[in-house]
Amino acid sequence: MNLDYLWHGFAVALTGQNLLVGLIGCFIGTLVGALPAIGPINGIALLLPIAYTMGLPAESTMILLSAIYCGAEYGGRISSILLNVPGDAGAVMTALDGYPMARQGRAGEALTLSGISSFVGGILGSIGLALFAPVLARLAIGFGPAEYFVLMVFAFATLGSMVGSQPVKTLIGCTLGLMLATVGLDATSGAYRFTFNQPELGDGIEFVVLVIGLFSISEALVILEHQGRGFTVIRELGRMTVRAADVARCTGTMLRSSVIGFVVGVLPGTGASVSSAIAYTTEKRLSDTEDTFGKGDVRGLAAPEAANNATACGAFVPMLTLGIPGSGTTAVMLGALMLYNIQPGPMLLTERPEIVGGLVASLFIGNFLLLLLNLPLVNIFARVLTVPNWLLVPGILVLSIVGVYSTHASVFAIFLMLGIGMAGWLLRKAGFDMAPIILGFVLGHVMEINLRNALAISGGELSILFSSAICIVLWFMAAAVAVLPTMLSWRSRRLKVARTAGMPAIDG
Amino acid sequence: MIRFLTKMVAGAALVAMAAGGAALAQPAKPECLAGAKPGGGFDLTCRLAANALLVTKQISQPMAVTYMEGGVGAVAYNHVIAKRPKDGNLITAASSGSALLIAQGKFGQYDENAVRWLGALGADYGVLVVNADSPYKTLKDLVDAYKADPSSFAIAGGGAVGSQDWMKASLLAKAAGQEPKQMHYAALEGGGAVLTALEGGHVQVGSGDAAEMVKHHVAGKIRILAVMAPQRLTGALADVPTAHEQGFDIDWPIWRGYYVGKDVSDADFDWWVKAFEAASKTPEFAKEREERGLFEFTMVGKPFEERVKADVVRFKQLAKEAGM
Numbered sequence: 162m163n164l165d166y167l168w169h170g171f172a173v174a175l176t177g178q179n180l181l182v183g184l185i186g187c188f189i190g191t192l193v194g195a196l197p198a199i200g201p202i203n204g205i206a207l208l209l210p211i212a213y214t215m216g217l218p219a220e221s222t223m224i225l226l227s228a229i230y231c232g233a234e235y236g237g238r239i240s241s242i243l244l245n246v247p248g249d250a251g252a253v254m255t256a257l258d259g260y261p262m263a264r265q266g267r268a269g270e271a272l273t274l275s276g277i278s279s280f281v282g283g284i285l286g287s288i289g290l291a292l293f294a295p296v297l298a299r300l301a302i303g304f305g306p307a308e309y310f311v312l313m314v315f316a317f318a319t320l321g322s323m324v325g326s327q328p329v330k331t332l333i334g335c336t337l338g339l340m341l342a343t344v345g346l347d348a349t350s351g352a353y354r355f356t357f358n359q360p361e362l363g364d365g366i367e368f369v370v371l372v373i374g375l376f377s378i379s380e381a382l383v384i385l386e387h388q389g390r391g392f393t394v395i396r397e398l399g400r401m402t403v404r405a406a407d408v409a410r411c412t413g414t415m416l417r418s419s420v421i422g423f424v425v426g427v428l429p430g431t432g433a434s435v436s437s438a439i440a441y442t443t444e445k446r447l448s449d450t451e452d453t454f455g456k457g458d459v460r461g462l463a464a465p466e467a468a469n470n471a472t473a474c475g476a477f478v479p480m481l482t483l484g485i486p487g488s489g490t491t492a493v494m495l496g497a498l499m500l501y502n503i504q505p506g507p508m509l510l511t512e513r514p515e516i517v518g519g520l521v522a523s524l525f526i527g528n529f530l531l532l533l534l535n536l537p538l539v540n541i542f543a544r545v546l547t548v549p550n551w552l553l554v555p556g557i558l559v560l561s562i563v564g565v566y567s568t569h570a571s572v573f574a575i576f577l578m579l580g581i582g583m584a585g586w587l588l589r590k591a592g593f594d595m596a597p598i599i600l601g602f603v604l605g606h607v608m609e610i611n612l613r614n615a616l617a618i619s620g621g622e623l624s625i626l627f628s629s630a631i632c633i634v635l636w637f638m639a640a641a642v643a644v645l646p647t648m649l650s651w652r653s654r655r656l657k658v659a660r661t662a663g664m665p666a667i668d669g
Numbered sequence: 670m671i672r673f674l675t676k677m678v679a680g681a682a683l684v685a686m687a688a689g690g691a692a693l694a695q696p697a698k699p700e701c702l703a704g705a706k707p708g709g710g711f712d713l714t715c716r717l718a719a720n721a722l723l724v725t726k727q728i729s730q731p732m733a734v735t736y737m738e739g740g741v742g743a744v745a746y747n748h749v750i751a752k753r754p755k756d757g758n759l760i761t762a763a764s765s766g767s768a769l770l771i772a773q774g775k776f777g778q779y780d781e782n783a784v785r786w787l788g789a790l791g792a793d794y795g796v797l798v799v800n801a802d803s804p805y806k807t808l809k810d811l812v813d814a815y816k817a818d819p820s821s822f823a824i825a826g827g828g829a830v831g832s833q834d835w836m837k838a839s840l841l842a843k844a845a846g847q848e849p850k851q852m853h854y855a856a857l858e859g860g861g862a863v864l865t866a867l868e869g870g871h872v873q874v875g876s877g878d879a880a881e882m883v884k885h886h887v888a889g890k891i892r893i894l895a896v897m898a899p900q901r902l903t904g905a906l907a908d909v910p911t912a913h914e915q916g917f918d919i920d921w922p923i924w925r926g927y928y929v930g931k932d933v934s935d936a937d938f939d940w941w942v943k944a945f946e947a948a949s950k951t952p953e954f955a956k957e958r959e960e961r962g963l964f965e966f967t968m969v970g971k972p973f974e975e976r977v978k979a980d981v982v983r984f985k986q987l988a989k990e991a992g993m
Contacts, residue, residue, distance in 0.1 A: 206707035206736075305871030306855060346740070349856045351829030353775070360747045360777050363740025429865055483868075484884060485861040492861075493708040502960060570737045571744065614855040618823035618872060 166510065167291055170518020174526055179224050182217070183523050186225040187530045190232020195240050197373050197564045200249040201233035201473075201490045209497050219501040220516050224523040226494050227477070231283060231524060234433065234470045235531050238275045242462075243268060243545045246377035246557060251433025251469030253372055253599055254441040258454065258461030265457050268546055269401040272539040274459055275466040276532060277408065278415050282467035283528035285419040286426070286474025290481075291521050297427045297475075298482035304428050306614035307625045311635040312428075313608035316435070318639040319442040320600055331597045334588075338601020341366055342609070349613045361573040368434065370565055370578045371602060375595045377561045378582020381554045383589065388550050398543045411463040414444050422468030426475020432488045433469040434603045440468035442600075446642060455594075474524060481509060481517050695940060696758040699732040701927070703762050704745030706738050711745075713961050714762035714925040717790055718945075721957045727944040742767050743776045750783045754930035757937030760787060765923050766833050768977055772984035773831060773993070781981045784928040785938060786974040788945045790954075791963030795837040795897035795921030796882050796909075798875040800867050801889055808895040808915045811874065816845040824852055825866045826876040827859040831993050833923065834863075834876040836984075837897065839991045840919045841874070849991040867891055878923060879906060880962030897921035902964055924966055926973060942970045 173179060193204035205226050212222045237252030242259035255275065262271040289297075304312070320335070344355045345365025356362040418440035425436035444464040445454045454461040476488040486492035503513060510517045548556070565574050585595060619625035626632060699722070701715035712734065719732035737745045742763065749761050761784075771781050797808065805811040815822055819842070826834025835856070839849035855872055857863050860881035867875045868890055875882075879896055886893045887905050895912040896902055897919050902909070912919035929938060948954050949967040958965070968976055 202707065302865055302869040305866055305869055306857075307871075346829065348829050348858070351773075351775075351831040351835075351856075358777065360740045360743040363743050363775075364738065429862065479865070483865070485865055489706065489708070496708045496712075499960075499962075569739075570735065571739070610856075610858075614857065617855045618825075618853055620820050620853050 164291070166514040166518040167521055168518075169514060170520070170522035171525075173220055173515050173519035174224060174522040179221055179519070179523065180526070182221050182225045183228045183527050184530055184534075186228025187232040187235075187527055187534055190229035190234075191236035191239075191531070191534065192232075193229070194233030194236025194252075195248045197240060197246050197248055197377055197561055199564050199568060200237075200369070201230045202493060203568055204229045204233060205490060205493050205497075209493065209500070213497075213500055219498070219503060219513075220519040222497060222501070223494065223516055223520045224527075226497060227520050227523055228527045228530075230490050230494075231470065231473055231527050232531055234283070234473045235276065235279045235535055237469070238279065238466055239272065239542050242271045242275065243542065244377070244553075244557060245380045246561070247372055249433075250368055250372070251437050251465070251472065253376070253434060254437040254465035254596070255462065255469075256376060257441065257465075257596055258456070258458050261455070261457035262459075262462065263546065267399045267457065268543045269399045269539055270403050270407070270459075271462055272542055273401065273403040273536060274407060274411065275462055276535040276539065277403065278411065278418075278463040278466035279470045279535075280528055280532045281415040282419045282422055282470035283474065283531070284525065285416070285467075286423045286471035287521065287524040287528065289423045289471070290474045290477055290524065294478045294482050297424075297478050301427050301429060301479050301483070303629070303631055305629075306611040306618060308629060308631045308635070309428070309431075309611035310608060310615055311626060311632045311639070312431075313604050313611065315635050315639040315642065316439050316442070316604050317608070318643040319439060319446055320597075320604070327592065330591075330593050334593050334595075334597035335601035338598040338603075339605035341371065341598070342602045342606040348610050349617065359573065361571055361577075365606075366577065366581075366602075367569065367574065368603070369568065370574050371581055372599065373561045373565055374578040374581030375585040375598060377557050378579060379585035379589055379595070381557045381561075382582065382586040384550055384554055388554075398546060401540050401543070407459045411460055414448065414460040414463045415467040417447075418444060418464040418467040419471040422471030423475040425468075426472035426488075427478045429479045429485055431607060432476070433472045434599075435607065436472040437465035437469045438600050438603060440464045443642070455596075470528075477520070477524075481520070484509065695728055695944070696937070698758045699728050699730070700759050701732055701734050701762060702745050702749070702759060703734060703736050704738065704740075704742035705736065707736055710764060710766075710925070711742060711762040712736070714764065714790075714927070717925070717957060717961055717963070718760065718762075718927060721790065721948050721954045722944060724953045724957065725948040725951045727948050740775070741770060743770065746776050746779065746784070749928070749930050750779055754932040755934075756930055757933045757940075760927040760929055760941065762925070763928050764925050765980055768980040769831075769833055769836070769984045772981045773988060781977055784931055785933060786977045787927045787929050787938070787941055788969030788973045789924040789926030789966055789976075790945065790949060791925050791958045791961070792966030793878045793880045793923040793925070793963060794902065795833070795923065796877055796879050796893045797837065797841060797895055797897075798867065798877060798882055798886070798891045798893050799873065800870065801892050803873070803892065805894065806892075807910075808912060808917060811894055812841065812845045812917070815841065815847065819845065819847045819851065820853065822853060822874055823855060823872040824874040824876060825855045825857050825863045825872040827857055827863050829856045830854065831988065831991075832856070833921070836987060836991070837919075837921050838874070838876040839987075840897075840921070841876075843990075844917050844919065864891065879964075883962070895919070898964075904959075922966065924968070924976075925963060926968075926977075945969045 193199050212225055234251055237248035238255045240246045240248040241252040241256040242263050245256050245260040247253040247256055259271050346363055347354050421440045422436040425431050441464045448460055476491050479485045480491040486495050562575055565578050615625050701718055703711035703715045705711045715734040719734055722728045745761055753759055770776050799805050824838045826838055828834040842849045842852050860877045863875045863877050864885055866872045883905050885891050893909050896909050897912050946969050
């Protein structure tokens, strides 16, 4: 394959102006990523008109926008880890192990390690984009509604690993998520479901509103409750660097999760929220032998961070090769190209190689800049934890409310978020995890739409779900993921029993 | 809280009105509300007005574009009616899709008379597309094949049953003498998803808009069989025949326009009408419109209001015929 465009792209991206633009983009991206509710799409929508009026050339604008996009995937982890408040959609899973780490006084470690995971995911994703984009574009086209449905079956099969110690509560949580996903306009029939004549509910419950409610508002309530009962939280920051042994333990996780994240990113129908969920649950299935995931396991932190950064790169594949947006953010970037009178589409690489090459090269450079920007700042970020509760709780509430209002311009969304937060707090008191709710919501939505579209295409024939090679491979993967770990643990238990048979039992 | 905010908004509107109260003065703070996320059709519509009015010097300061997503414009519609009915600074983007939703009662309790329809500045046209490898070269080929075996055709569109894309597909079904409700119709998320489904061979026919399909047609990935326009389109689609030329009475223009609140003063309304009329006559405007992939369709003031009302009546009739 001819990589000339890429070398040319590095020449474009390494000019002084474009390096500066990339650095600014990385910084702004980290910022919008760290703020709850405000994600890369808002950052890009905000800066695009400014870049355009400033007369930046098209390739500089694309470099700026892609730097913001990647920066946001880095930034999202910060508030997830420190406050249990996901900064953006891809960082929800990061909170599951990142926040417990911070509470154990390992905030600095968690931030550094997740920064490295982000970097690995970002770099591997960029390499994948540079090398395999045209091949993968053909794979993405092979995914029709039936294939997406089976992909979601696979995702739910990996989800089995979340069941853990309280299967009933996990299933109830997941069902709650599925139910919440049915609110709003039914994409197939056009009917409104459970909207109670509120136009604000017409598009369903926004992911951001649900996440901010379930995580930040309920977290603020939990902190307040502990405060009221006289708990004092120990605010240890811990070391600011990461143990080499931890990085070594995570290497496999990072590599696997980057691949998962990249492939899911390439598929136009799915984004960082889906990929980080699949990466996390897959990793839990594969490597959580001591049941430490969810309690501050470094691998549970590395998986979603590597995945969401790789997804950001993967989403460029359909955009650059097919002219089809792979995510909401790339949709806005396509619009940006059109503003410059550049028709994005299958001909983009041949017609404007400097734009495609510059963008891909800037992803490589951007990831290095982001790593350099993020590691020294860990110390500063981590100090958020030393903020006293009387300042922290109102801070979380204000950030959440401002964030939701600024993206929806709707008072209704604020009340909905607060209501969901109250419900989330009660559920947490009853011992429920928030993650299954989110997973049910994200995956259920994609699953329902695609099942119904697949059946609409076939006229109700179920055979369409087994008709293509991709479907069959995915069915086998789903079955393997569901069955293998049980078999493996059964085998290892038998081996253990066989081994300990001759000696005095030390543990049960 | 809500009441307080309402008062604040109303107060701000009053202040703004006082500032821009003089007859035919330009609005102090021109604003265009897009009832969706950044990057969609409403955003494009707003940016057309904002840029065109600025480059033609109808407004001296840039027009702000604000977003309020929800219900494909329903939230913005209700917001303008309930909260900002008198705000002469504000125009809100709409399209023939809005008229369709109003006709189907999906904009809440309000009908088309709850706002003042200001004008349209451009249009797009419905198209039916097939994969470039498809054996069907003309609309007639497709209709004949569909007539012979309707169950072997899966049609994809970027909207639910009852949406514009579904309506266009139903016109095909009707032309083939088939029941629209029996169509194998997949409701995908937007035109991009329709293209991928076509290229991947998951569906055989795509229903969409000319502007989003044209570059893929030119690149040879798909074939546009017919444009649903009264006459041939200009530019890259000049060689694609209309449905009328091919003997089918199928028409589907998608105008992109604006409305203002019901109680906006006649003076403010007339200022906007004059500004639109003046701007739309300039070559700068034509350039702005073409950059956004829109075709010529300027209709301002009274004729536009009549057009919207006629559309709502027509869509009600179509929905009934399609068995909605």
